[in-house]
Amino acid sequence: MGRTPGRATTRPDGRVMSSLQKNFLAALVETPPPCTDEDPEIFFAGSDGSTTTRNIVAAKAVCRSCPLIFACLQFALETNDQFAIMGGKTPNERARVQSRYNERQAA
Numbered sequence: 001m002g003r004t005p006g007r008a009t010t011r012p013d014g015r016v017m018s019s020l021q022k023n024f025l026a027a028l029v030e031t032p033p034p035c036t037d038e039d040p041e042i043f044f045a046g047s048d049g050s051t052t053t054r055n056i057v058a059a060k061a062v063c064r065s066c067p068l069i070f071a072c073l074q075f076a077l078e079t080n081d082q083f084a085i086m087g088g089k090t091p092n093e094r095a096r097v098q099s100r101y102n103e104r105q106a107a
C-alpha cells in the first residue's frame with residue numbers, strides 16, 4: 001500500500017506544511033507544552049485586538065518554562081501568526097522581526 005501524496009502535509013486551508021511546521025506539531029504531541037494546562041485566553045488578544053498586560057506577563061512566564069519555545073517562535077514566524085502569544089512573543093513583537101525572518105527564509 002503506497003503513501004497518499006500530500007495527505008499528511010496539507011493543512012485544512014489547503015496550504016502545504018513545511019518540514020519545520022510538521023516537526024513542531026510532532027514535538028507538541030511528543031512533549032505537551034505547559035500552555036496546554038493554562039487558560040487559553042491569556043495567549044490571545046480580545047476580539048477588539050487588545051490584551052491585558054497581566055495576560056501578556058502570565059503567558060510569557062508560561063512560555064519561558066517551555067522546552068519548545070524556540071521551535072514555537074519559529075513556527076509562529078513561519079506561519080505569520082498574528083493572534084497569539086507564541087514562543088514568548090506577542091504578535092506585535094514578532095511583527096518587528098517578521099520581514100527579516102521572511103528575507104532569511106527566501107535567501
Ligand code: SF4
Nearest residue numbers: 033035063066072087
Ligand atoms: S512557547 Fe509556544 S508551545 Fe511553549 S508554552 Fe509558549 S505558546 Fe505554548
